[in-house]
Amino acid sequence: MFNRADVLISMIRIEIVIDEEKLGDLIALLRTVDVRGYTFMRHGGGLGSRGERRPDDIALEERNAIVILACEEKQAERVVMALRPKLKEYGGMCLMSDCKWVIGPAASY
Amino acid sequence: MFNRADVLISMIRIEIVIDEEKLGDLIALLRTVDVRGYTFMRHGGGLGSRGERRPDDIALEERNAIVILACEEKQAERVVMALRPKLKEYGGMCLMSDCKWVIGPAASY
Amino acid sequence: MFNRADVLISMIRIEIVIDEEKLGDLIALLRTVDVRGYTFMRHGGGLGSRGERRPDDIALEERNAIVILACEEKQAERVVMALRPKLKEYGGMCLMSDCKWVIGPAASY
Amino acid sequence: MSITSLLVPAILFFALGMFAQVIKSDLKFPPDMHKMIVIYLLIGIGLHGGKALTQGSMGDALPAVGAAFLFGIGLPILAYIILRGLGKIDPLNAAAISAHYGSVSAGTYMTAVAFLGGIGVTFEAYPVIMLAIMESPAIMIGLVLAGYSRKVMGGATKGEKGMYMHLLREAFTNGSILLLFCSMGIGAVVSDPSYHKIEPFFETIFMGALCLFLCDMGMEAGKRLSEFKAVGVFLVCFGIAMPLIGAICGLMVGHFWLGYSVGGVTLVTVLAASCSYIAVPPAMRLAVPEANPSFYLTLSLGVTFPFNVVIGIPLYYGAAQYLAGV
Amino acid sequence: MSITSLLVPAILFFALGMFAQVIKSDLKFPPDMHKMIVIYLLIGIGLHGGKALTQGSMGDALPAVGAAFLFGIGLPILAYIILRGLGKIDPLNAAAISAHYGSVSAGTYMTAVAFLGGIGVTFEAYPVIMLAIMESPAIMIGLVLAGYSRKVMGGATKGEKGMYMHLLREAFTNGSILLLFCSMGIGAVVSDPSYHKIEPFFETIFMGALCLFLCDMGMEAGKRLSEFKAVGVFLVCFGIAMPLIGAICGLMVGHFWLGYSVGGVTLVTVLAASCSYIAVPPAMRLAVPEANPSFYLTLSLGVTFPFNVVIGIPLYYGAAQYLAGV
Amino acid sequence: MSITSLLVPAILFFALGMFAQVIKSDLKFPPDMHKMIVIYLLIGIGLHGGKALTQGSMGDALPAVGAAFLFGIGLPILAYIILRGLGKIDPLNAAAISAHYGSVSAGTYMTAVAFLGGIGVTFEAYPVIMLAIMESPAIMIGLVLAGYSRKVMGGATKGEKGMYMHLLREAFTNGSILLLFCSMGIGAVVSDPSYHKIEPFFETIFMGALCLFLCDMGMEAGKRLSEFKAVGVFLVCFGIAMPLIGAICGLMVGHFWLGYSVGGVTLVTVLAASCSYIAVPPAMRLAVPEANPSFYLTLSLGVTFPFNVVIGIPLYYGAAQYLAGV
């Protein structure tokens, strides 16, 4: 990756998959650790330990929400530590990876 | 990235983009290589070798599905090898990257 | 990550979050730097410097679009440099990370 | 009863939907369209039922309420015994499937109303109360059966109490049940002139909207056909036998106990013979996560619903006529 | 006015929606359903209003237009003074909230029409023009108030000109306003036989569709109840007091200036008392990004709308009767 | 034919949609709303057509079927020759565009029905059969033309057989075609009392729902205006000339061969003049992936459809009157 400190900042990208119904709780939780930016998509489906989840099923609609979060490493650690106990309860998935934030839009991380 | 083996497991994140109509086939294929978790979003659009794909176009609705899959490296190799011939037929895109699985929710990878 | 040059190509993955209304402008911009593939999802929500954005709110519907783009490093630099001034105006977020393109589908990057 | 009486538009649209699926047509209704039509239909039955009820006396409704509870509790137990005894189905799947058969299918009920309307047969107002009531006891009895199964299997029953309370709430706050009940209430209290203002929307065009709903249900049923193999011969047979058993109970109760007319007996029979796909599946998913949803969904949407719509309703009507000696 | 006159189906469905939310039911309408119903209802009012207007003379409509501008400009200024003076609300939030109270709520207007229809009261055709007009001046005055606030606060006003032009465009090209205006135009020009062909869809079933809309609005209002604490006691009181103040202005203007019948005065009052949740929120979000949307949305959807629908409309009708000496 | 006969609500709503787009309003209908209305309208035409057909003799329908095939095969070949000969359009784009002109637009047909209804002109039942039939041959002929083009260009034709079979299936299992055909079947077999129960939904409110559809189509057409430059002057002219050429064929066939009344001739003309945007675009996307979809979509939705709706229909009606010597 081209590496220019005036253009890119090293960051952590967190990606969470969770029941759509729990999205409100999750966001409230993120707020408690002062997260200043996140993006979510509703209406996802998937497979996990609790079996298949199908959005748009006529009789048994189950949906996942996907939350993407970019933040600095320190903050990422706080977020992950706060999330872990909740994820045990909610199920789903949480992934972390390195990324670069492209400087340009207002900083919201 | 903060590195604690009790919190994070190294994994591979696979991201596939494919025609929404082929999603069923793709999932069936993933099942044959014993994938135990995936997440999908329907209703995507995009541009690729076959031109633009527009969801919600009145006359020519074409949609992509995005599938995200976290698994261990061994499994990732199996998945990718199984997918490749099919992707030739289906078109689309398949990306791989390193990531960390946050221990917490039930293991479904 | 298993590393076989006949299967994987090193690439950059760019992820952009932007107001849904600006998606058309963004795509036009991407076209000017000869991007040959991208994927987008509409109907996202989130939090950022401009506050919360809620899709499906009855009175104040605000939506984000998420654009994912895989390309070679050279091209990534061009894309990012072209995007930055626009992102200042649009707000949102742009992340970059390393990834591998799985050889198989027609090359569209 | 001639063959043309079977040519009810609603049923033909169901067949159209199934046909489209069988020939692998790309016909598809937007998922939100389904939800919207269901909301509309539930309100429509509720309002109409509520209005009709005010013309009778409340006391006359009591036996119907009793019958609803009887079906809601008795039929799942019967189903559970059959599934466990004859089919050797594992206890938790048996519990989850059984719960569906104590409940009802509003879609089947409406198709029966369309069928009776098409041949000009009138009916009592009370079956609609049964429709509104029957979903809830079935959910609870499903949970009881699951708890019993777990005890028999020697599994953990920790957290069961919380689940009971949770599902009890669910059984009353479930959106569809609430909509049906409250619409009945609204239909009962509004004045006639007020009612006439909303009648064109909720009654006059109701039967047409029902056709769209059944077309969609036909596609759904057609989709589920492919899962017959996974579900197994026994369960598919059960999905046809159980409504027949329920129907016999319904005929007896409707004719001898409730003493309804041919139309009313047909509706009571349809209620006893039908099985839920609205409130019970999500409740069982929560209460019995170990059960395989594709079992109860395939039975409910792929076997029993189509059977009742295409064969059951005219059959039950014929039987009701026979009982009444017409 | 007896209690049964309050049992208007539309209002009962509003209550049903709120109730569902309060008991935490999972009842939910698809978001697109809401949009579709709004589109349908706006066209419906527009067509009907346009048709009705052709029966009167265009000159008689002028005072209504004048009153609409008066409300659209006067009420926000009044609201701003109250919010700043009594409530010590910060200037930009005060500006954004005020703009909403200069505008109108088509939902409240339609509920009032349903209410009057339910008790058989007729009304003039002109209030519908006011409905169509009032959203636009309120947007502009909101922007003026925000600009004034910024100047008072000594903040940057750079780029304001562009914003004025942008919002002026917005005020006329906003989808809902456009739909209402153009439908009025279409209603006014089409021939009677042509109109009769579309009447069943846009008029006959209108009142039923309105029930679905109000049920959804009830759920929305119920959802906003939980934000009362964040909004504060003063603002919640303001959300009830301001429509009453608007109503007094409306009664005066409707009765003494416009000289309308009881029905017409009620509608004018409802317009003056209601506050926007369609075109103004997005405009204020753009024009006053510093203001907290949860303030104006909670007031508009969670306080003033339910107050007007449940209490306001019959109250204003009673007051209109009193004024008319009926 | 006075100017007011052009003030058909459906056409005015089309204009409203286009106007909204031209002034860059944010008016937008939910995409699912479009799909739902299309489903509803197709079933509505189908049912009505099926019912009407049972009043005539099946033998009388045969010439209409013949004419449908003639148009479906002849018009695309004509279009292809024009595009290749006059326009020097590359062969594969020419093939894809041509296929669209052999097919029909249900939206244009319905607008014509609304137009005739508005001025009280009756018509035969047979054109609706042509509507149902014409989409399929055009798809096949499009594929034939593409195959021919590829051979001329010396390209690979491998896998063509499979594609033929695939599209042949598609031509009969396409959701819209299926819905139209099966609804015609249902309309033909149901008894009159049954039909009357669904009539309020599928007929009485049909013309109003059509307005919503056309408003959406107007927005779509408005959106496509911006692509005129990319498409080029020749193709835009072709998009107006080709329906006129088709119309002449339609007038001849309708008047001299089929011998229909003025209303019937108008409808046949509209069918011949209109071009598909439902089943043909996805088929051509599959069959001729090399062709640029923005060419055929802009022509179909941005040029020919608006031309037919706004200018074509009254013109064709006038011509039909002239031919009939009225």
Ligand SMILES: Nc1ncnc2c1ncn2[C@@H]1O[C@H](COP(=O)(O)O)[C@@H](O)[C@H]1O
């Ligand atoms: N390995 C995985 N990769 C991607 N998504 C996953 C994975 N495991 C679980 N998920 C997602 O998380 C949701 C809930 O998982 P679970 O709670 O394990 O059933 C699933 O429906 C998937 O959408």
Ligand SMILES: Nc1ncnc2c1ncn2[C@@H]1O[C@H](COP(=O)(O)O)[C@@H](O)[C@H]1O
């Ligand atoms: N380089 C890329 N980056 C992101 N998405 C891509 C890329 N190439 C293809 N896609 C996605 O894959 C879909 C199908 O690609 P194709 O089969 O090449 O037309 C496109 O519509 C895009 O959504």
Ligand SMILES: Nc1ncnc2c1ncn2[C@@H]1O[C@H](COP(=O)(O)O)[C@@H](O)[C@H]1O
């Ligand atoms: N740190 C972040 N992580 C993820 N998404 C973000 C982040 N910051 C901003 N966004 C997304 O970008 C959108 C616009 O951001 P903004 O322009 O800062 O309000 C937000 O609504 C989010 O969806």
Ligand code: NA
């Ligand atoms: Na039952």
Ligand code: NA
């Ligand atoms: Na006001």
Ligand code: NA
């Ligand atoms: Na044609």
